[in-house]
Amino acid sequence: MSExxxxxxxxxxxxxxxxxxxxxxxxxxxxxxxxxxxxxxxxSAIEFAQYRKYVPGDDTRxxxxxxxxxxxxxxxxxxxxxTNLRLCLIIDTSGSxxxxxxxxxxxxxxxxxxxxLAYLAxxxxxxxxxxxxxxxxxxxxxxxxxxxxxxxxxxxxxGLRAEGESGLVQAIHEAAEKIRQRALIVIxxxxxFPPEPxxxxxxxxxxxxxxxxxxxxxxxxxxxxxxxxxTRFLDLEGGPSLLADPSLIQRRYREAVKEYLETVNDIVxxxxxxxxxxxxxxxxxxxxxxxxxxxxxxxTRTAR
Amino acid sequence: xxxxxxxxxIGLPLALLPVLIHLINQHRHRTVPWAAMMFLLDAxxxxxxxxxxxxxxxxxxxxLAVAALVFAASRPLAxxxxxxxxxxxxxxxxxxDRSASMExxxxxxxxxxxxxxxxRIADLIEKTASGSExxxxxxxxxxxxxVTDAAALRDLPATAPTATSADVPALLQKAVDHLVTTESGxxxxxxxxxxxxxxxxxxxxxxxxxxxxxxxxDTVRLFLLTFPSVESHNAAVAVSEVTRRxxxxxxxxxxxxxxxxxxxxxxxxxxxIPVEITLNGTRTVEEMTVAGPELIRLGHSIALGSGxxxxxxxxxxxxxxxxxxxxxxxxxDEPARRQTIIVSxxxxxxxxxxxxxxxxxxPAIPHVAEVVATTGLAQIPWETTALLFWHAPxxxxxxxxxxxxxxxxxTGRGLVLLPPAGEGGAELFGVQxxxxxxAETTPLEIQWWRTESGLxxxxxxxxxxxxxxxxxxxxxxxxxxxxxxxxxxxxxxxxSRVIPDFSSEDGEDGEIGSAAATxxxxxxxxxxxxxxxxxxxxxxxVVFFVMTHRALAEGAHAVSRARLVEAGKNxxxxxxxxxxxxxxxxxxxxxxxxxxxxxxxxxRSEAERRLIALNRPAEEDDTRVLHSEALDNLLAGVDYRxxxxxxxxxxxxxxxxxxxxxLAMALALIAEAALCLPPRPEEASPSLKPxx
Numbered sequence: 001m002s003e004x005x006x007x008x009x010x011x012x013x014x015x016x017x018x019x020x021x022x023x024x025x026x027x028x029x030x031x032x033x034x035x036x037x038x039x040x041x042x043x044s045a046i047e048f049a050q051y052r053k054y055v056p057g058d059d060t061r062x063x064x065x066x067x068x069x070x071x072x073x074x075x076x077x078x079x080x081x082x083t084n085l086r087l088c089l090i091i092d093t094s095g096s097x098x099x100x101x102x103x104x105x106x107x108x109x110x111x112x113x114x115x116x117l118a119y120l121a122x123x124x125x126x127x128x129x130x131x132x133x134x135x136x137x138x139x140x141x142x143x144x145x146x147x148x149x150x151x152x153x154x155x156x157x158x159g160l161r162a163e164g165e166s167g168l169v170q171a172i173h174e175a176a177e178k179i180r181q182r183a184l185i186v187i188x189x190x191x192x193f194p195p196e197p198x199x200x201x202x203x204x205x206x207x208x209x210x211x212x213x214x215x216x217x218x219x220x221x222x223x224x225x226x227x228x229x230x231t232r233f234l235d236l237e238g239g240p241s242l243l244a245d246p247s248l249i250q251r252r253y254r255e256a257v258k259e260y261l262e263t264v265n266d267i268v269x270x271x272x273x274x275x276x277x278x279x280x281x282x283x284x285x286x287x288x289x290x291x292x293x294x295x296x297x298x299x300t301r302t303a304r
Numbered sequence: 305x306x307x308x309x310x311x312x313x314i315g316l317p318l319a320l321l322p323v324l325i326h327l328i329n330q331h332r333h334r335t336v337p338w339a340a341m342m343f344l345l346d347a348x349x350x351x352x353x354x355x356x357x358x359x360x361x362x363x364x365x366x367x368l369a370v371a372a373l374v375f376a377a378s379r380p381l382a383x384x385x386x387x388x389x390x391x392x393x394x395x396x397x398x399x400x401d402r403s404a405s406m407e408x409x410x411x412x413x414x415x416x417x418x419x420x421x422x423x424r425i426a427d428l429i430e431k432t433a434s435g436s437e438x439x440x441x442x443x444x445x446x447x448x449x450x451v452t453d454a455a456a457l458r459d460l461p462a463t464a465p466t467a468t469s470a471d472v473p474a475l476l477q478k479a480v481d482h483l484v485t486t487e488s489g490x491x492x493x494x495x496x497x498x499x500x501x502x503x504x505x506x507x508x509x510x511x512x513x514x515x516x517x518x519x520x521x522d523t524v525r526l527f528l529l530t531f532p533s534v535e536s537h538n539a540a541v542a543v544s545e546v547t548r549r550x551x552x553x554x555x556x557x558x559x560x561x562x563x564x565x566x567x568x569x570x571x572x573x574x575x576x577i578p579v580e581i582t583l584n585g586t587r588t589v590e591e592m593t594v595a596g597p598e599l600i601r602l603g604h605s606i607a608l609g610s611g612x613x614x615x616x617x618x619x620x621x622x623x624x625x626x627x628x629x630x631x632x633x634x635x636x637d638e639p640a641r642r643q644t645i646i647v648s649x650x651x652x653x654x655x656x657x658x659x660x661x662x663x664x665x666x667p668a669i670p671h672v673a674e675v676v677a678t679t680g681l682a683q684i685p686w687e688t689t690a691l692l693f694w695h696a697p698x699x700x701x702x703x704x705x706x707x708x709x710x711x712x713x714x715t716g717r718g719l720v721l722l723p724p725a726g727e728g729g730a731e732l733f734g735v736q737x738x739x740x741x742x743a744e745t746t747p748l749e750i751q752w753w754r755t756e757s758g759l760x761x762x763x764x765x766x767x768x769x770x771x772x773x774x775x776x777x778x779x780x781x782x783x784x785x786x787x788x789x790x791x792x793x794x795x796x797x798x799x800s801r802v803i804p805d806f807s808s809e810d811g812e813d814g815e816i817g818s819a820a821a822t823x824x825x826x827x828x829x830x831x832x833x834x835x836x837x838x839x840x841x842x843x844x845x846v847v848f849f850v851m852t853h854r855a856l857a858e859g860a861h862a863v864s865r866a867r868l869v870e871a872g873k874n875x876x877x878x879x880x881x882x883x884x885x886x887x888x889x890x891x892x893x894x895x896x897x898x899x900x901x902x903x904x905x906x907x908r909s910e911a912e913r914r915l916i917a918l919n920r921p922a923e924e925d926d927t928r929v930l931h932s933e934a935l936d937n938l939l940a941g942v943d944y945r946x947x948x949x950x951x952x953x954x955x956x957x958x959x960x961x962x963x964x965x966x967l968a969m970a971l972a973l974i975a976e977a978a979l980c981l982p983p984r985p986e987e988a989s990p991s992l993k994p995x996x
Contacts, residue, residue, distance in 0.1 A: 095339075096339035096340075097339075098337075098339075099337065099338070099339035106339070190339060192339055192340050192341075192342060193342065194342065219339075222339065222340040222343075225343075227336075229329070229333065229334070230329055230330055230332075230333040231333050231334055231335070231336050232333050232334070232335045232336070233335075233336055233337075233338035233341065233344055234335060234336065234337045234338060235338065235341045236337050236338065236339050237339075237341070239341060241335075242338075242341065242344055242345070242348065243330070243333060244344060244347075244348060245355075245359070248355040248358070248359060249344070249347040249348055249355065250347075252346070252347035252348075252350045253343050253344065253346075253347035255347075255350075256342075256343040256346040256347055256350075257340075257343050260342075260343065
């Protein structure tokens with residue numbers, strides 16, 4: 001039996017601070033147990049939803065006799081059903097996620113975000129699943145509830161390694177097929193590949209009624225490209241290295257980045273994806289707080 | 305391209321420093337693990353061609369800047385001239401035309417063609433040929449001189465102005481001879497000349513040998529520094545035929561005076577020139593009107609006062625474009641007796657000649673003719689003989705008789721060789737008698753005779769001599785380099801003037817050129833005799849009389865106590881104890897004897913005293929220049945470059961152009977800076993833009 005992985009990506013102070021912020025879904029969830037999230041199914045819980053006409057076969061116990069007494073018509077009284085959330089984390093584990101200094105790589109950053117979210121969801125009693133994405137769909141933990149499963153998920157997060165080429169688009173499609181019930185799917189990736197296939201992948205998730213959130217993890221150096229002397233760039237995904245004089249290609253590089261980001265913006269806007277472009281020098285607790293607040297209906301309404 | 309500091313050119317590889325630094329930088333690059341390769345690949349793909357070109361241009365500009373700096377430090381020389389030189393030669397031979405026409409000058413600066421050429425060449429030597437051996441050969445002396453100080457080139461006696469004419473073929477031949485003697489390596493020959501036809505002698509037989517000699521030498525390059533322009537504000541004066549005559553009015557000096565205006569002068573253009581005439585130190589000025597290009601006064605008479613039985617004089621024109629042709633010197637004395645000696649054993653021939661030679665066309669000048677038998681040579685009065693007819697076999701070179709004949713010629717006296725009836729004798733002065741040519745039934749047909757000069761020339765009024773009426777029955781052919789005066793239909797010459805070749809006699813190379821030609825007396829070869837069985841010379845007396853007296857007049861100059869001589873290396877060689885009475889220029893005293901125009905007196909005693917007037921040769925006033933086609937023909941097959949220059953122009957054969965290289969360096973650096981400029985600043989870097 002292998003040693004449990006170190007969970008240093010979880011900061012108790014950050015967890016304590018963020019526990020006060022609930023993790024909400026933006027659309028109704030189909031849970032298996034009662035929870036704090038809205039369900040698309042009308043049930044008999046506390047919160048009134050609507051009246052509807054009785055049709056044969058309806059449970060007569062749910063007839064509203066008072067309304068019958070006033071109108072002489074049969075109405076069924078319906079209430080909102082609250083259920084639990086299925087949180088599915090998809091983490092890109094391609095070689096490019098290893099970018100950065102040891103201990104503070106892009107994957108480490110993704111670990112902190114994903115681990116903290118998993119913990120928060122676990123504390124709310126939500127089910128948590130994990131999907132790693134590189135050339136193979138090598139890490140798959142279907143969503144389940146319970147502290148034990150939470151521990152398993154956190155161990156799997158700790159054990160992720162950045163290597164190989166990105167298989168994120170394929171991973172998203174496969175996840176869309178495998179996760180049959182509505183879920184909150186959070187994707188952590190640098191998306192450093194031609195972005196157009198993402199459009200179809202996100203729409204696939206949306207077709208399955210999933211609530212999709214994306215953390216686009218980037219380093220400022222990758223965007224601004226401020227190198228000043230000839231540099232040999234080693235491809236983290238195993239491709240051939242490239243010797244370049246930054247002074248000669250900087251302008252074109254920035255133009256390419258700009259074009260790429262505009263394409264990504266267009267894709268996420270048209271796919272109704274909750275998109276968060278995140279730089280690795282940002283504090284992850286602030287990023288998560290912004291994310292959680294953005295999903296709180298009350299704060300969202302206030303903000304609007 | 306030449307450089308004053310060529311040693312610094314070893315720094316030229318420094319120009320590769322930018323490339324080296326670039327390569328080192330390429331190797332010193334840092335290695336970075338990178339995730340966003342897609343942007344890099346895109347950027348590289350997009351900037352591949354343009355960026356590479358830009359980088360190459362930047363490197364090229366840097367290399368150019370460093371190279372320009374090294375070149376500038378090496379003090380490069382360039383200009384219209386030096387690029388022709390193409391590099392330093394082991395030997396530099398300067399051939400300088402010192403003829404009088406080279407003294408044509410620019411009035412504003414006073415620089416002459418000769419001095420301009422010397423300045424140019426001195427500048428060239430100083431800047432490009434500092435280590436080369438410099439040899440100067442001038443047209444007046446034809447003596448190679450080693451030049452050690454180029455700066456002093458203008459001050460050398462061998463480059464001073466002269467009143468001589470030049471012989472360019474002889475000058476080039478001297479250069480070739482020097483090359484052969486010294487076995488020089490890579491040699492540059494710089495010939496400075498004004499391209500006058502009379503100097504270049506395009507008809508000379510020497511050109512063919514010169515062409516082949518020069519063309520055969522791969523290591524020899526010929527540069528012609530030419531000044532073909534003719535000064536339009538110039539007039540030249542010349543005198544000839546100066547004789548003293550006694551008339552009832554007293555003594556008079558009679559001369560032919562010519563004033564010629566050079567350049568394009570309209571026939572209707574008239575100008576008055578104050579002509580200064582100096583006679584024995586007394587000056588008078590006479591206004592002379594020149595209508596059209598020239599004024600010729602034949603028989604111009606100047607009255608001589610009492611006590612002026614002999615003396616000297618000069619005629620001067622005001623200063624103009626060429627000071628060398630502004631004066632003409634003359635001397636006069638009691639006319640000498642014109643004595644003719646006929647050496648012959650043939651009474652008929654001897655008598656005919658004696659009769660013609662003793663008849664005086666001018667009663668003021670006594671004419672004497674004597675016949676001497678071939679066995680009585682000792683009776684010949686060599687000192688007083690103006691013309692000698694030699695009707696006997698030619699003596700072998702080196703014999704006493706041959707030596708006497710040579711001295712006779714060398715002192716300017718005339719010699720006419722007549723065909724002996726029998727054995728022709730040895731080859732003398734390059735002439736050897738061959739077989740007789742006998743007419744069959746009708747006289748030999750005359751095809752052509754020379755009318756512009758020589759014994760058969762037209763008269764002064766242009767009328768031809770009645771040569772066509774001559775009947776020639778028998779003539780003897782001869783071999784030798786000569787100028788034909790009359791040719792038969794088959795091409796054989798009957799009368800010729802011969803350039804005496806003394807080389808066969810003393811084993812030395814004969815002097816070639818004007819100096820030798822003008823110093824020796826006339827040598828004629830007549831193939832026929834004034835006998836009725838040979839020709840009608842005696843019976844048709846006019847032609848024979850004129851021929852005899854023209855030859856006699858030429859020879860009489862040598863025996864005269866006052867002579868007009870053309871300036872040349874040997875012009876005064878036969879006159880000991882010479883002193884100058886008057887000179888053309890202040891610096892002429894320093895010149896070698898015979899090269900400067902002037903009036904001279906020779907001899908210590910009164911009896912020996914002779915007066916000599918040296919003037920530039922008449923052909924120096926001929927302004928015709930050799931055109932480029934003729935030059936190409938003369939030097940066909942020779943690797944030569946012609947550089948036309950202007951008198952007194954400020955151009956230099958070699959000028960420093962380091963400023964141009966510094967400018968090139970500055971331009972290269974500016975271009976490099978422009979290429980290195982960063983692209984226009986973007987509005988905001990992508991990372992600072994609001995996130996979607």
